[in-house]
Amino acid sequence: GAGVSQSPRYKVAKRGQDVALRCDPISGHVSLFWYQQALGQGPEFLTYFQNEAQLDKSGLPSDRFFAERPEGSVSTLKIQRTQQEDSAVYLCASSPRQGVQPQHFGDGTRLSIL
Amino acid sequence: DQQVKQNSPSLSVQEGRISILNCDYTNSMFDYFLWYKKYPAEGPTFLISISSIKDKNEDGRFTVFLNKSAKHLSLHIVPSQPGDSAVYFCAASVFVNSGNTPLVFGKGTRLSVIA
Numbered sequence: 001g002a003g004v005s006q007s008p009r010y011k012v013a014k015r016g017q018d019v020a021l022r023c024d025p026i027s028g029h030v031s032l033f034w035y036q037q038a039l040g041q042g043p044e045f046l047t048y049f050q051n052e053a054q055l056d057k058s059g060l061p062s063d064r065f066f067a068e069r070p071e072g073s074v075s076t077l078k079i080q081r082t083q084q085e086d087s088a089v090y091l092c093a094s095s096p097r098q099g100v101q102p103q104h105f106g107d108g109t110r111l112s113i114l
Numbered sequence: 115d116q117q118v119k120q121n122s123p124s125l126s127v128q129e130g131r132i133s134i135l136n137c138d139y140t141n142s143m144f145d146y147f148l149w150y151k152k153y154p155a156e157g158p159t160f161l162i163s164i165s166s167i168k169d170k171n172e173d174g175r176f177t178v179f180l181n182k183s184a185k186h187l188s189l190h191i192v193p194s195q196p197g198d199s200a201v202y203f204c205a206a207s208v209f210v211n212s213g214n215t216p217l218v219f220g221k222g223t224r225l226s227v228i229a
Contacts, residue, residue, distance in 0.1 A: 004157070033216060042118075042203050042219030043158070059216070091157055093217075101207060102148055103217060105157035 002026070004106035006092050012112045013082050021077045021109045023092030032075050033103060034067055035091040043091050049075060079111075087113045117141045118206050120220035129229045133191040137204030137220055140185065144206040148217065149178060149189045152201045161202075162189070194227045201225075 005024040013019050025032050031050055035043035036059075045059040051072035060067070064082075069075040079086055089110050093103035119138045127133045135149075145166040150158035164171040164178045164187070171178050177190045191198055201224050205217040 006157075035216075040221065042205075042221050043217070044219070045216035048216060056216070093157075101146055101217075102150075102160040102163060104160065105150075107155070107157045 004094055006106035006109050010110050014114050017082055018080045021090050023075045025094030029094035030097045031095045033093040034077050037089040082113045084113050118218050118220040120204055120223050122223050124224040126226045127194045129227055130193045133194045135189040135202050135223050137187045139206050143208045145209050146207045147187050148205045150203045196227050196229050199227045
């Protein structure tokens with residue numbers, strides 16, 4: 001497809017389970033970002049990749065959050081031992097190359113932790 | 115502390131009139147500003163942007179104004195249409211040569227255009 005694709009669209013997990021969220025960026029886009037959007041808030045930065053290199057992970061809220069992009073294309077955000085406060089929409093965005101805006105967003109994964 | 119603030123959670127405008135959405139920022143390092151539009155259950159869609167070297171950028175019905183001294187920007191939509199009803203996010207970033215920097219978002223303003 002032409003846009004950023006995220007899967008699953010919805011994920012329900014019990015507290016303590018591990019989850020994995022997938023992002024397919026726009027083909028050829030070098031930069032990839034993950035954001036977390038809580039209800040009633042704007043998206044907040046989690047982490048940034050340039051190709052396969054994770055250049056900034058300052059926004060990850062705890063060491064339970066882990067992201068990878070091993071071949072510089074698809075990215076996975078993993079959350080271990082989920083907690084209720086992890087419930088949010090997780091957005092992925094990509095842009096063609098470094099220094100270029102705007103970022104193009106996927107439709108997100110809505111994560112609900114019971 | 116919020117670096118990007120949208121102080122109006124909601125705005126109602128009649129169809130055909132002008133919509134003005136406001137945004138303030140505190141970080142003087144920000145030099146690139148964007149507006150995104152978001153429909154329910156969809157991701158944010160880029161609308162319009164402005165660099166700090168400009169004070170106005172126009173694209174069809176949408177115009178963004180930047181007042182650097184006041185650290186304020188606004189989005190004008192004229193004429194407003196029912197399809198413009200959505201949540202609008204203001205975002206800011208700092209340009210660096212070595213790569214991208216993340217966007218810092220406000221909390222959004224929900225615009226309702228009434229027919």
